[in-house]
Amino acid sequence: MSDRMPKVDLSKLNTSDREFMQRINRENLERVANLKRIRRNNLITAGILGGIVIGIYSYTIHAVKQETFLDDFEEPAKITKLKAIKQLSQNFLMDERITDKIVRAAGNIANHHVCEVGPGPGSITRSIIKMQPHKLIVVEKDPRFLPSLELLQEACKSYTNLHIEIGDILTYNMEKGFEGAQKFDWTYTPPPIHLIGNLPFSVSTHLIIKWLEFISQRASAWSYGRTPMTLTFQKEVGERMVAQINSKQRCRLSVICQLWCNVQYKFTIPGSAFVPKPDVDVAVVTLVPLKTPLIDAPFAMVEKVIRTIFNTRQKYCQRGVEKLFPEPVREELTQKLLILSEINPTTRPFQLSNEDFVRIIYSYKLLCDDYPKIIDYNYRMPKVDRDEYFRQFEDSLGTC
């Protein structure tokens, strides 16, 4: 039996049946056309949806590639396996929110030249890189961190030139490192250069004194202008750096920092944020060299006078001033200095303002012009040197 429909002979149908069949036929043709239109629309919708899916997929792959450097650095397991070296004050910050906050304290460093002291495995380095500086020099004494730093160097090479220096920050030549950076006049805004570092406790005070001396000479990183710094110190050291007159923390470091810089205590990082945890909390401090330093005198002289006077912190300042002069002229020159600088001899060192110290130092400088040998006097010099010093001093008095 055939499965085809029997052909209908319309001529054999009566008029009403024929009309009915023709109507059915017409409606069938319309339904087919309708179905074709729906199928075409469905194909277009499927095409658009497919395009969107492929777009999202491609974008995801692109975004993941962009984040490669973050993945590259996900190496905490390796880092914590490295044993921290105590002599290098290795206390690492692992919390990205804290490292980001330190870098934010530095302000806008995009397109700047930046030097980071002691990057270790690179957690602050990573926060710096996110700000896309033009050049980043990292100076690290411990070569074990080279592989992690090289990973960062590779990951950021399209926008930041990361230069790795395995060496000691105390001897690193920053002037050379920043070669090519724009030099700004001292009285202008700070140059696009910044020094950042979670400093090793073992060198932090020594380093800041050395850098203040460079600032006074407008040398090293400060040959480019008033290069700012964002650095960490032991909390108590940070508090001393910003301590004002009459405060418990006021000391030699407070005066010496404030004579050349605007010093700001930004925030405290609890010791518990570091691995391994140190016994102390940590201060984040910013220093911006002053347009007009409070003093214009050789750094060594300034440092010596302030140190000698603060040596007897709780006693009257007269006791400290006396120690600046050798015995034969001690009493006479102490009186002269206090009169010249208009200082009450019973003031205690922590009660002296920065301006008081400036007057004391200028008076001392005047006395050194009259008695050139007193600049070499050190009340703590060993006995052998002392005898020789006094012999020469007596000789020099004859020529004064």
Ligand SMILES: C[S@@+](CC[C@H](N)C(=O)[O-])C[C@H]1O[C@@H](n2cnc3c(N)ncnc32)[C@H](O)[C@@H]1O
């Ligand atoms: C307190 S850790 C900070 C590490 C890292 N920046 C962080 O915050 O996790 C100090 C780093 O300075 C390095 N360091 C110590 N003395 C140094 C020196 N004289 N010059 C350069 N780096 C030094 C240490 O090896 C260590 O990596």
